[in-house]
Amino acid sequence: MSHPGVKETFVRVGGEQVRVWEKGSGAPLGVLAGLGGLNAWTPFLDELAQSRTVIVPSLPGFPGGGLLHKKLDTFADWIICMLDLLEAAGLEGKDLVGHSIGGMLAAEVAAFSRASVKSLVLIAPLGLYDEKDPPADPFNRRANELPPLLSTKPAEFAKERLTPPAGLSGDEQTEWTIVQIRATEAASRLLWPLGDLGLARRLHRVTCPVKLVWGAGDRVVPPSYAQKFASGLAGPTQIQIVPGAGHALDFDAPRTAVLG
């Protein structure tokens, strides 16, 4: 999906073609998208591109990420794949913004390979599991339950993120739908069943500066998890709670200044 000023390229990772978007100027900033991935460039990314060269590599199995997830059987496979992907996208050792599952993967990469990440902005990252206040199961929702789980603007979210854009042919609509389902499958492949892969035991390895950004209305991962992350991290941390935003903070509050 083309968008004014966005350069779309493809890099080869694990034998698959993976989409990379780029827009803006200034120091490079990697962005790893959240659950569902991105079918189109967003106002949130535009906001970041005001001051930075924003580089958005697709995650395996997410829109633009092809079937790469199907080759990832183990957690080690995912980590190696993420290191390959960041390298191929020119993001090794750079600042990263990671949202939701993208935030979890960004934190994991930083824990496994300190040199790979300069700083992190984690927006409602997954990866921790407190059984007294567990994250929601995003995979067992009826279609009408998903928008209010993810967003504080469910009707708009459903229309813009979960409905095929106007003007697609029947076949194109089918493929659009399959890409959406594939993104959920890819997230399941990593997170099933609880989303706890042991990040809590590795957070102490993350020594770079980390900013934690949470929507006050997040119904997937409760905002209380910001403190849980902060207390496990080894480097300097900041917490920013965004009123009126849910888990899809990039959609609900696209003008949020998450940098700095």
Next chain:
Amino acid sequence: MKLLWFHLMPYTDLPDDFTKKHASVWVDIDSRLFDPAKAHGMYNDFMDELEFAAEIGFDGVCVNEHHQNAYGLMPSPNIIAASLARRTRDAAIVVMGNSLALYNPPTRVAEEFAMLDCISGGRLVAGFPVGTPMDTVFCYGQNPSQLREKYLEAHDLVMKAWTEPDTFAFNGRFNQLRYVNTWPKPVQKPHPPVWIPGGGSIETWRWCAEMDYVYAYLSYFGYKLGQATMDGFWAEMDRLGKDRNPFRAGFLQFVGVAETRKEALEMYKEPAEYFFNRCLHVDARWANPAGYSSEATIRARVASQVVAAASKATDAVAYGPPSFEEIVDKGYVIIGSPDEVADQLREVAVNMNVGQLMMLLQYGNMKKELAFYNTELFAKRVAPQLKPLFEDKWEDRWWPKPLPREERALPRAVVVR
């Protein structure tokens, strides 16, 4: 043709307001509804029914595996099958089956099925379902994105465990074993016949053709919807150059038989409604996790009217159960006098070209007396009209090949004091 007697083993005591007060019969059903003392009676009634079916001449008895639900009380069908192996003489023991990806390691299935084949003297049919999403992904926590790959790998491991005489190492994506040497091995060589319960995916049809397995279409929605799926199956067999041997295919059908259609309608209304309302009351949130269906199947589902019609029927049940009139009119349950039922089933078997017909003669909250009546009337007055079908033209290469009858052990009579 073969006539088999299939038991789902439903919990028969769900309250009348179950569908109003509870979201789902599966996965997170309120366990306070389960009364173990009542289940004692149910299990024993159900096993009586299976034994009676074998005794009265059904070719086989079928059991299957489900978890955390009131739809079917058999988390382990092998336990029931073991008892049937002792309490029946000639009937095939059809375990439909063990969901391969749920066993760690899957050689457990090779072992237990081999035990059943040895105990029964070679009467086992080995069924390998993927398993429903409720059972596999939600109750047993399997990763939906890896389930099918894991299933196929487990299948390869079980087959090798049955057929490879030497101890071997297995280096799979999901299973790594240094020493595989299954002991016991099955009586039937090279292995028991394999039947694959499926829901209408083209990949499963192709795989059954390639492996020479029986494809069993287990639908609750009768022959009118089943016809489209079986037409698709046979078109695919034609395309692959396979013969139209009807014993390649199995089909499940609910039946209620009585002296007259009027009587039958009265007798089977309650258990049929119980099944289609309460037993199929599955919350849609458990029905279709991403990754469970392959992308090819999703594409086909969108493209093909056939499967679209079938999934629509499923949705209808998930959101609003059918009336008894619909249940009968749409052929979910075939209801009538013995001759009427025989006529309809002949049409079903011939039109769908299905040689392995699995009858559901107990369903819902049907009491034991009625299940016995239905079973006996079917065996005596319906079955004889159907049995000769296909037998003159086709060989059932997918039926168990037991030890000669005189060489098979007879359990010692037990004196209960």
